[in-house]
Amino acid sequence: MPTPPDRDAAAVLGRIRLRHLQCVLAVVRTGTLGGAARALAITQPAVTKTLNELEEMLGRRLFVRGRRGAALTAEAEAFLLHATASLDALARAVHSMLATTDAAPLRIGVLPTLTPSFIPAVLQAFAASRPAGTLRVLGGRNRHLLDLLRDGELDLVFGRMSDPDAMAGVSFEPLFAEPLVIALRHGHPFAARHARRKAPLHELAQFPLVLPQAGTLIRQVADGFLARHGVVPASGLVETLETPLARALVLGGDSAWVTPLGAVQPDIATGAMTRLAVAITPEEPVGLLLRTDAVATPALQALMQAARAQARKRRHNRK
Numbered sequence: 001m002p003t004p005p006d007r008d009a010a011a012v013l014g015r016i017r018l019r020h021l022q023c024v025l026a027v028v029r030t031g032t033l034g035g036a037a038r039a040l041a042i043t044q045p046a047v048t049k050t051l052n053e054l055e056e057m058l059g060r061r062l063f064v065r066g067r068r069g070a071a072l073t074a075e076a077e078a079f080l081l082h083a084t085a086s087l088d089a090l091a092r093a094v095h096s097m098l099a100t101t102d103a104a105p106l107r108i109g110v111l112p113t114l115t116p117s118f119i120p121a122v123l124q125a126f127a128a129s130r131p132a133g134t135l136r137v138l139g140g141r142n143r144h145l146l147d148l149l150r151d152g153e154l155d156l157v158f159g160r161m162s163d164p165d166a167m168a169g170v171s172f173e174p175l176f177a178e179p180l181v182i183a184l185r186h187g188h189p190f191a192a193r194h195a196r197r198k199a200p201l202h203e204l205a206q207f208p209l210v211l212p213q214a215g216t217l218i219r220q221v222a223d224g225f226l227a228r229h230g231v232v233p234a235s236g237l238v239e240t241l242e243t244p245l246a247r248a249l250v251l252g253g254d255s256a257w258v259t260p261l262g263a264v265q266p267d268i269a270t271g272a273m274t275r276l277a278v279a280i281t282p283e284e285p286v287g288l289l290l291r292t293d294a295v296a297t298p299a300l301q302a303l304m305q306a307a308r309a310q311a312r313k314r315r316h317n318r319k
Helices: 009-015 018-030 033-040 044-058 074-098 118-129 142-150 189-197 201-206 217-228 243-251 261-270 298-318
Strands: 063-066 069-072 106-110 135-139 156-159 170-185 209-211 237-239 256-260 273-275 280-291
Touching (some): 009 044, 018 033, 018 044, 018 074, 033 044, 106 142, 106 298, 118 135, 118 156, 118 298, 142 156, 142 170, 156 298, 170 217, 170 243, 170 261, 170 298, 189 201, 209 217, 209 243, 217 256, 243 256, 243 261, 256 261
Parallel strands (some): 106 135, 209 237, 209 256
Antiparallel strands (some): 063 069, 170 256
């Protein structure tokens, strides 16, 4: 087939119809024009006519037809790649408009340290905007939640950035940076000493410590801070991401808890806990993690908008 010179792309796009792309993909999937006809529930002459129309528009031959079936030409490989992506995008767009999203629960993953303060406010705002919405909330370690997200078991994760291999196919939208703090119960003997005469932090090793689990980003930050101040655990150490357990250890004894601020903010507000006046850096950003091919359904959009609004309030309150 001769190639027409200076073929106008806009004119070609104006003539291409969905049936042309569906026909090409059906031939590729089945390997024959007859198989494509059966898959599309049309006649084989109709398949031939549709392919001929598309080849005439493009000025390129798409298939080499032989006794064993139809094979893509080299020129058609790139066209097929973009055509497939276009149909997938169109399918996601239609799904986002037609899906009964409030009937299907949104599955979200949440870091345990976010559940005491940030997440409840987000979920309450979401419920106000979509009263019929259903959420399934799973807590866990950041890496585990990312694995579930990539596997399609979760729709959204409230978490942190991770290693590049864990972030493949995942986007991250930062919401706020959360500091680590050292939290103690009200009336803890070290808190009083530290406040009165700035007792050196290495004396904190005289008390049991509660730290994030090894291998997490926040544990790396905590270990670096404690090492710089000569705090070597000598009176017991509990490693956990279970916020209720850590909270019980602090409120019921003399444990010192190194944790993101959000995990203890409610207890600090009521006076049940206090935080030491020390700066633990760097602050790790918390944000929204989504698959790059995620369908932004109305329910998912509402949840993300609620999270952004709550994050703005949080940032404003820290000023």
